[in-house]
Amino acid sequence: MLLEDTIKNINFFEELNEEQVNTLASFSNVSTYPKNSILYYETEINNKLMFLVDGLIKIYKVDKFGNEIFLYHIHKNSMISELSSLNSNEIQCFSNAEFTQDSTILVVDYEKFKENFLDKNILTSKLIEVLLKKSQQFQCIINRELVFDATAKVAFMLTQDLDMFNQLKRQEVSFMLHIQPETLSRVLKRLSRNKTISIQNSKVEILNKEELVSIFKGIGV
Incomplete structure (x- = not known):
């Protein structure tokens, strides 16, 4: 599948026109990962905005005794990255991400994404909506674990x-x-x-x- 077609199939980008899709594709790429491989570890820092095109990801943390604490799954057609700020070009990883199925992800240069889209108020509300849903998800995790x-x-x-x-x-x-x-x-x-x-x-x-x-x-x- 062409990179542009992959982008069009992700709901987050559905409102983009053809020119905007081509612009996004110029600083994006698609990567594949086998089952049980690690996408990132907690405390890592990167500058990529990532979306799960196909497959399944397990998000978890590890306690001081080395025990794995499951948090949630990320399903296809979802944003993977955990953003804490729209101003910084760095994205901090607050947990570990492991593929539980053979998977494909879309990787977007976050700095260029901000410059070409967010700074022009394109997809800003969409991103805020996704971040709010992630926040709600974390509230549900707190309830699950503590309440x-x-x-x-x-x-x-x-x-x-x-x-x-x-x-x-x-x-x-x-x-x-x-x-x-x-x-x-x-x-x-x-x-x-x-x-x-x-x-x-x-x-x-x-x-x-x-x-x-x-x-x-x-x-x-």
Whole structure:
């Protein structure tokens, strides 16, 4: 696929015209990575704005004991980079990024992107919208880790990322949610018994989404 076509297929750039796409392509490139390779490590600094064209990325941190703490997944057609400022040309990495599938990313020179687009108020609102969504995502992670009990954690993942839940082994889900496999099994059985979900061939189907949402929002529980 041509670089210009790759750019057009990313929703973030959908409002650009042909000339603008060509301009963006002049300081961008596409890179491919195999499964289990690392895109960047925490504390690294770069000057690239990155988007996941295809594949899947796991974002995580490592505690002082060397234990991996899962944060979230980045799915295709999403911005990868974590921006803390629109003024600096450097982008700090606040966590680790590992490819969990063979993946393709679009890499954009951030300084030139600012000069040709943001400084001309092109895609600025789009970028702010993405950053606000990332901020909201981090708020959800804080709730998951510090506020939610096991049932709320499971309910949250089922409503937010059911496809991923069904793709992973139960042990992998337990690891991601930082709960014991036995606890996950009990929660799923209880939700199934209450007709909130159904489980067929180890695949979960949501029967009552409002009930699931109420569990982690604390409404009617």
